Amino acid sequence: MKPIHVGLLGVGTVGGGTYTVLRRNQQEITRRTGRNIIIRMIADLDQERIRTLTAGDNDVVATSDALEIARHPDIDIVVELIGGQTIAKQAILEAIAHGKHVVTANKALLANHGNEIFAAAQQHNVIVAFEAAVAGGIPIIKALREGLAANQIEWIAGIINGTSNYILSEMRTKGLDFDTALASAQQLGYAEADPTFDIKGFDAAHKITIMAALAFGIPVRFDQTYIEGITQLANEDIRYAEELGYRIKLLGITKRTSSGIELRVHPTLIPAKRLIANVEGVMNAIIAQGDAVGPTLYYGAGAGAEPTASAVIADLVDVTRLMTSNPEHRVPVLAFLPELLSDTPIISMEEVETAYYLRLQVADQPGVLADISRILADNDISISAMIQKEHLSARNKVSIIMLLHKTKEKNTNAAIKKIQNLPVIADKIIRIRLEELGN
Amino acid sequence: MKPIHVGLLGVGTVGGGTYTVLRRNQQEITRRTGRNIIIRMIADLDQERIRTLTAGDNDVVATSDALEIARHPDIDIVVELIGGQTIAKQAILEAIAHGKHVVTANKALLANHGNEIFAAAQQHNVIVAFEAAVAGGIPIIKALREGLAANQIEWIAGIINGTSNYILSEMRTKGLDFDTALASAQQLGYAEADPTFDIKGFDAAHKITIMAALAFGIPVRFDQTYIEGITQLANEDIRYAEELGYRIKLLGITKRTSSGIELRVHPTLIPAKRLIANVEGVMNAIIAQGDAVGPTLYYGAGAGAEPTASAVIADLVDVTRLMTSNPEHRVPVLAFLPELLSDTPIISMEEVETAYYLRLQVADQPGVLADISRILADNDISISAMIQKEHLSARNKVSIIMLLHKTKEKNTNAAIKKIQNLPVIADKIIRIRLEELGN
Numbered sequence: 022m023k024p025i026h027v028g029l030l031g032v033g034t035v036g037g038g039t040y041t042v043l044r045r046n047q048q049e050i051t052r053r054t055g056r057n058i059i060i061r062m063i064a065d066l067d068q069e070r071i072r073t074l075t076a077g078d079n080d081v082v083a084t085s086d087a088l089e090i091a092r093h094p095d096i097d098i099v100v101e102l103i104g105g106q107t108i109a110k111q112a113i114l115e116a117i118a119h120g121k122h123v124v125t126a127n128k129a130l131l132a133n134h135g136n137e138i139f140a141a142a143q144q145h146n147v148i149v150a151f152e153a154a155v156a157g158g159i160p161i162i163k164a165l166r167e168g169l170a171a172n173q174i175e176w177i178a179g180i181i182n183g184t185s186n187y188i189l190s191e192m193r194t195k196g197l198d199f200d201t202a203l204a205s206a207q208q209l210g211y212a213e214a215d216p217t218f219d220i221k222g223f224d225a226a227h228k229i230t231i232m233a234a235l236a237f238g239i240p241v242r243f244d245q246t247y248i249e250g251i252t253q254l255a256n257e258d259i260r261y262a263e264e265l266g267y268r269i270k271l272l273g274i275t276k277r278t279s280s281g282i283e284l285r286v287h288p289t290l291i292p293a294k295r296l297i298a299n300v301e302g303v304m305n306a307i308i309a310q311g312d313a314v315g316p317t318l319y320y321g322a323g324a325g326a327e328p329t330a331s332a333v334i335a336d337l338v339d340v341t342r343l344m345t346s347n348p349e350h351r352v353p354v355l356a357f358l359p360e361l362l363s364d365t366p367i368i369s370m371e372e373v374e375t376a377y378y379l380r381l382q383v384a385d386q387p388g389v390l391a392d393i394s395r396i397l398a399d400n401d402i403s404i405s406a407m408i409q410k411e412h413l414s415a416r417n418k419v420s421i422i423m424l425l426h427k428t429k430e431k432n433t434n435a436a437i438k439k440i441q442n443l444p445v446i447a448d449k450i451i452r453i454r455l456e457e458l459g460n
Numbered sequence: 461m462k463p464i465h466v467g468l469l470g471v472g473t474v475g476g477g478t479y480t481v482l483r484r485n486q487q488e489i490t491r492r493t494g495r496n497i498i499i500r501m502i503a504d505l506d507q508e509r510i511r512t513l514t515a516g517d518n519d520v521v522a523t524s525d526a527l528e529i530a531r532h533p534d535i536d537i538v539v540e541l542i543g544g545q546t547i548a549k550q551a552i553l554e555a556i557a558h559g560k561h562v563v564t565a566n567k568a569l570l571a572n573h574g575n576e577i578f579a580a581a582q583q584h585n586v587i588v589a590f591e592a593a594v595a596g597g598i599p600i601i602k603a604l605r606e607g608l609a610a611n612q613i614e615w616i617a618g619i620i621n622g623t624s625n626y627i628l629s630e631m632r633t634k635g636l637d638f639d640t641a642l643a644s645a646q647q648l649g650y651a652e653a654d655p656t657f658d659i660k661g662f663d664a665a666h667k668i669t670i671m672a673a674l675a676f677g678i679p680v681r682f683d684q685t686y687i688e689g690i691t692q693l694a695n696e697d698i699r700y701a702e703e704l705g706y707r708i709k710l711l712g713i714t715k716r717t718s719s720g721i722e723l724r725v726h727p728t729l730i731p732a733k734r735l736i737a738n739v740e741g742v743m744n745a746i747i748a749q750g751d752a753v754g755p756t757l758y759y760g761a762g763a764g765a766e767p768t769a770s771a772v773i774a775d776l777v778d779v780t781r782l783m784t785s786n787p788e789h790r791v792p793v794l795a796f797l798p799e800l801l802s803d804t805p806i807i808s809m810e811e812v813e814t815a816y817y818l819r820l821q822v823a824d825q826p827g828v829l830a831d832i833s834r835i836l837a838d839n840d841i842s843i844s845a846m847i848q849k850e851h852l853s854a855r856n857k858v859s860i861i862m863l864l865h866k867t868k869e870k871n872t873n874a875a876i877k878k879i880q881n882l883p884v885i886a887d888k889i890i891r892i893r894l895e896e897l898g899n
Contacts, residue, residue: 022788042610042752049612051675052800055788152607158753160607168591168599171481171773173488182734238491296759297737306757312479312595314760314770318745320735321756331753344786349461349494361491 024057028090031103091115101125124336126153132227135241146174150336158328159321165354172311174236176276181228183303184219185271221250222286229273238357245367262421268298281368283380290455371431380451400436467529470542473676477765529553540564563775565592571666574680589775595744597767598610598760605795613675615715620667622742623658624710627861629740661725665759668712675798684806688726707737720807729894819890839875
């Protein structure tokens with residue numbers, strides 16, 4: 022069969038990995054597909070980078086113009102690994118308009134402009150594949166769209182940002198504070214010089230937004246995702262959580278409820294005995310709970326040149342097989358037929374029901390606990406566990422750590438506001454959400 | 461689009477689950493596929509069972525003759541959930557001969573007669589799908605065939621028999637011996653009245669044999685799989701392993717080496733800190749290590765009505781999409797094109813290289829350890845750890861527990877034989893293999 026001609030946009034880390042793995046495993050991949058998948062053109066502003074990567078490979082045409090590849094008649098599939106939302110978006114839309122299939126790892130672009138891109142792809146009968154956009158090498162998109170197709174997905178919870186997970190692992194195992202752990206992550210190349218994107222939860226939010234669309238058959242709704250990062254986490258809380266049998270992880274969570282879909286990213290206490298609580302360092306893991314299959318978990322490298330290339334190339338193989346088929350019989354880009362997407366609303370964080378961990382620093386005097394308990398009870402919140410600790414620095418204060426049963430966030434907010442105003446409360450109340458993730 | 465007509469053979473646990481889930485989630489599944497997948501005919505020797513299951517569903521035709529369905533012109537896909545290797549095989553071959561696609565959960569049949577069945581399917585241009593044959597609801601077949609298509613798979617190791625894993629979990633957490641744990645598993649319905657198939661490792665062997673074929677592009681070679689079950693495991697060894705930082709799990713293992721492919725099932729010490737070591741009860745988990753992606757892990761329910769139905773129906777959805785496509789562009793049944801399967805040999809257990817746990821019960825007298833160490837050294841085996849324990853019953857004996865570095869099984873066999881003949885060795889030497897599964 023005729024070889025498939027690929028145009029590669031961007032040869033940074035993932036682009037370089039894609040080129041390398043595709044060449045190294047060419048024979049094995051051809052044994053699977055029956056046809057060669059060949060990178061024919063590469064675009065990168067840095068021409069030297071292309072030359073270094075492709076040294077000795079005379080069949081590759083180098084250009085600095087991504088759009089040239091997007092429009093080139095010799096190219097069947099365009100792989101967008103430029104990142105960002107300007108040139109990348111333009112190139113993808115141009116490729117689609119020229120009838121080319123697209124593979125991308127660009128989660129930010131899909132989270133923000135996925136609906137527009139997918140609509141264009143549908144109009145032009147081309148495929149947009151994005152396995153590499155969520156959790157690197159873990160084939161989670163395929164699992165959600167195909168492997169679990171029999172199920173009504175009930176919820177998804179995932180460790181989907183390796184940088185944050187590395188920092189949290191370091192804080193727990195070495196007793197570091199956030200800043201020290203972040204510095205260590207930066208030194209090892211696990212966090213960027215400007216780590217905002219990872220530690221503030223935006224990256225995880227892009228990914229959980231995409232998974233929510235796939236799981237529930239809804240449009241991509243990044244603007245409605247609740248996002249809270251790990252920058253405010255104190256080591257103290259990691260230790261108290263541990264004492265209560267929990268670990269703190271930055272989770273992306275999406276859940277189907279009777280009033281709508283929850284879509285949120287925040288630090289979360291989860292039982293230490295859960296498999297996902299034991300995912301350490303930069304690794305990623307996702308639990309998908311289906312009504313028939315129950316809980317399933319997928320674990321692997323969430324980033325890095327070759328793991329991400331693994332996902333990009335799996336998409337290339339898929340597209341190679343599907344491009345000749347009737348578009349009606351392809352797996353829909355968002356798992357459900359575009360005309361049957363649902364408009365189930367995303368519910369606001371105030372309406373989300375979850376359990377909580379609270380840490381209150383209070384004056385060490387009689388009656389304090391009675392006041393706090395009264396306010397909680399008045400807001401229909403019940404306490405499931407409580408420990409009292411000496412304050413780390415002040416002798417006349419104590420720390421009270423409480424776990425609260427599931428309740429609506431707005432109730433907790435109201436109670437916290439009232440408790441915060443009690444004269445005995447010395448500092449800002451720490452509140453971290455808690456999810457049991459099964460039983 | 462025209463609905464897909466399915467003929468269901470066998471409505472035991474999984475067949476019943478398949479019918480139930482397909483009906484319950486009909487709407488969600490149609491949102492995914494754009495066409496109805498309808499069970500039109502059901503065969504079961506127990507007609508009452510069909511009536512009970514389909515009460516009120518007047519569109520289903522019941523029969524006691526599986527072959528009637530396999531030949532029926534109205535049926536597009538035959539789902540074989542009868543089990544066994546007689547009628548099931550006959551019905552599958554008949555369906556294939558009549559140009560029908562087949563979905564089956566029958567691991568024993570595929571492990572023993574897969575090559576014949578797959579050849580027939582290829583000849584008739586039909587699909588044989590078997591996601592449900594390995595690890596129940598976990599979409600591991602799809603991950604190996606498609607999700608990891610960019611990789612040279614290096615090795616796979618899996619907890620793929622829930623019954624055995626439940627027994628081992630009970631032995632460890634409750635300090636039970638094998639027989640008591642087995643009885644508890646039987647009482648809870650996790651083990652059958654005749655549990656041979658599960659506890660002797662045959663079921664795990666069927667599954668790892670199928671995964672090896674998919675991972676390496678080789679024919680199904682069940683007859684060459686090394687199989688050792690868990691019936692000989694003493695609680696004592698589980699405890700000593702724990703003390704050394706390991707858990708004992710029944711693993712199916714297959715590995716690509718320079719001299720051939722390892723294919724084996726046996727109890728295995730694995731580091732307690734590995735995620736897979738913490739998979740408890742009847743749950744399944746599989747690690748697949750690819751050269752690009754590194755280690756990936758897949759976890760979920762390995763059996764049960766609805767989890768297995770989840771896999772059966774995912775296959776139905778896949779077949780529904782693929783049946784109209786050119787057979788050349790379908791995912792090959794064994795992941796690689798049939799004409800490009802490799803004849804890489806399975807290496808004999810004697811040639812396998814692995815690490816070991818040994819327990820020796822020896823007379824408590826000077827010089828014993830020197831004799832043992834000498835024999836190990838003479839066979840090029842080095843010791844990585846050793847602990848000495850009082851013998852559980854005899855005062856004049858001690859138990860020596862050793863971990864041996866990686867060596868060929870034949871070296872270990874030779875050394876054990878010589879050590880066993882030392883006059884100071886009182887009982888049969890216990891030998892359990894050990895795998896680090898990463899670093």
